[in-house]
Amino acid sequence: MTMVEGRPKRFLQSLNHSIDILELIAMSPGALGVSEIAVRLGLSKAGVHAILANLEARNYVMRQKGTAAYAVGRRLWEIGQRAGERFNISSLAHDTLVLLTEQSDENSHVAHYHSPGEVIFDHRIHCRHLVQVVVPVGGRAPAATTALGLVLLAHQPQSELERLRELPLPALTARSIVSHEALARELERVRQNGYALADGTHDEEIIAIAAPIRDSAGNVVAALGAYGPKYRFGIERARACIPLVITAAATVSAKLGYQAPAPEEAA
Secondary structure, eight states: OOEETTEESSOOHHHHHHHHHHHHHHHSSSOBOHHHHHHHHTOOHHHHHHHHHHHHHTTSEEEOTTSSOEEEOHHHHHHHHHHHHHOOHHHHHHHHHHHHHHHHSSEEEEEEEETTTEEEEEEEEOOSOSSOOOOOTTOEEEGGGSHHHHHHHHTSOHHHHHHHHTSOOOOSSTTSOOOHHHHHHHHHHHHHHTOEEEESSSSTTEEEEEEEEEOTTSOEEEEEEEEEETTTSOHHHHHHTHHHHHHHHHHHHHHTTOOOOOOOOOO
16 A cells, blocks of 8 residues: 555545544553544544444443443553553664764663662673673663663653662772762752763773653653763763654654653743
């Protein structure tokens, strides 16, 4: 099927109306009635009712008990679960990491949080240099010592941070954060800045920067970053790459369905 100005040449109106209705119901905080759906989508009540009857028959939507309002049905939830299982962040991030590595000229990687207080490295892209900082995929590191880990810790629930306070913070280098009070201050900076910078806290000769990856609900589900040896990736160069990392993380977040809130208008 060929495309004409962004839409298929054979535009199936009924199919697109069905998708519009499904998306509206799925994104609504509560169940919706036929009249409200018709008004919000500019469709006839009869047409909406006919589509909903078909969707209900196949369990894509269901009527809320005791009302005539519709919510997401079991079948749509099942498909979403299946899609989620195959929606691998590493795969989604691959092309973005390749671009980030080209732009920064250093390695890039993505990781997720593992309780208590660890990060697991999921995927990486190597840069062109012969001298490489090797971070094994599947490897773990203390979260408080890495930029990725600081980003992930900064968005953990308070209960997880309280659990972490019961454990000692590892001193891998002289620059490692070993005080929970200092860690709390650093995590607050990460939240405010939207990124983390780790200068020699995991390895004295490595600098890393990272930013959060968010899902469609705005939850931080992973972190993405760039890193390299200090002799090549010094602090000034690392700081210059912060916008690149933030943009890369935002790109992957958008692939997961995250929509960043619009900036507030200046007073």
